[in-house]
Amino acid sequence: xxxxxxxxxxxxxxxxxxxxxxxxxxxxxxxxxxxxxxxxxxxxxxxxxxxxxxxxxxxxxxxxxxxxxxxxxxxxxxxxxxxxxxxxxxxxxxxxxxxxxxxxxxxxxxxxxxxxxxxxxxxxxxxxxxxxxxxxxxxxxx
Amino acid sequence: xxxxxxxxxxxxxxxxxxxxxxxxxxxxxxxxxxxxxxxxxxxxxxxxxxxxxxxxxxxxxxxxxxxxxxxxxxxxxxxxxxxxxxxxxxxxxxxxxxxxxxxxxxxxxxxxxxxxxxxxxxxxxxxxxxxxxxxxxxxxxx
Numbered sequence: 001x002x003x004x005x006x007x008x009x010x011x012x013x014x015x016x017x018x019x020x021x022x023x024x025x026x027x028x029x030x031x032x033x034x035x036x037x038x039x040x041x042x043x044x045x046x047x048x049x050x051x052x053x054x055x056x057x058x059x060x061x062x063x064x065x066x067x068x069x070x071x072x073x074x075x076x077x078x079x080x081x082x083x084x085x086x087x088x089x090x091x092x093x094x095x096x097x098x099x100x101x102x103x104x105x106x107x108x109x110x111x112x113x114x115x116x117x118x119x120x121x122x123x124x125x126x127x128x129x130x131x132x133x134x135x136x137x138x139x140x141x142x
Numbered sequence: 143x144x145x146x147x148x149x150x151x152x153x154x155x156x157x158x159x160x161x162x163x164x165x166x167x168x169x170x171x172x173x174x175x176x177x178x179x180x181x182x183x184x185x186x187x188x189x190x191x192x193x194x195x196x197x198x199x200x201x202x203x204x205x206x207x208x209x210x211x212x213x214x215x216x217x218x219x220x221x222x223x224x225x226x227x228x229x230x231x232x233x234x235x236x237x238x239x240x241x242x243x244x245x246x247x248x249x250x251x252x253x254x255x256x257x258x259x260x261x262x263x264x265x266x267x268x269x270x271x272x273x274x275x276x277x278x279x280x281x282x283x284x
């Protein structure tokens with residue numbers, strides 16, 4: 001979730017023992033990718049547990065491209081990607097809360113209209129439970 | 143966002159100077175309410191800045207009911223409400239990251255089917271930008 005506007009900071013929570021946490025501790029950097037619902041199959045594959053050191057990206061042919069500011073690559077074709085430097089992390093129960101400083105944000109130009117995300121085109125992925133997901137539709141407030 | 147399963151912990155981020163942060167610091171407790179899109183007008187009213195001590199709830203006739211485990215009341219008619227005790231807070235840029243331990247969770251029975259949220263009935267509120275909001279629709283993964 002977004003946590004700070006200036007400086008731009010985002011928060012994620014990662015379960016202890018997961019490769020995500022190991023990788024962030026090791027690198028001090030990460031990329032937060034926001035996939036579209038058209039990438040749902042790949043998202044689910046990437047969430048599968050492979051032995052540490054074995055890349056889910058290679059295993060499932062998930063395309064990446066080089067990041068500009070950090071070592072980890074970013075995923076291709078996402079709605080947006082945020083290249084982050086680790087700001088701090090702190091334990092919260094069975095997860096670690098991880099705060100990243102956004103060094104560079106990538107957004108797909110075709111999904112923006114007048115500087116605002118066109119949410120009916122940018123169909124993000126929301127997880128409900130097990131194999132049930134959801135994607136948002138725009139609602140204009142009065 | 144949810145951060146821990148056992149113990150159940152949630153995270154929110156609150157801007158410095160906002161009443162939410164002042165209230166949580168003072169009480170050590172808070173309620174995280176999840177409104178439906180049918181409550182959008184009230185959600186927007188409640189987000190308006192009134193002088194500290196002046197209640198947005200009273201001002202805009204937002205109905206509440208007593209919480210079971212904490213002093214702050216919970217909102218009526220929400221999809222769910224989480225009564226929380228402050229676990230810890232830590233500065234992150236211009237916001238405070240606040241971790242709450244869920245002491246009691248309320249959910250509307252009619253929105254659950256086989257223990258899973260019926261997302262097409264439970265139309266949550268997502269904020270996109272300014273007066274633009276969104277609400278999710280279910281997508282079943284392969």
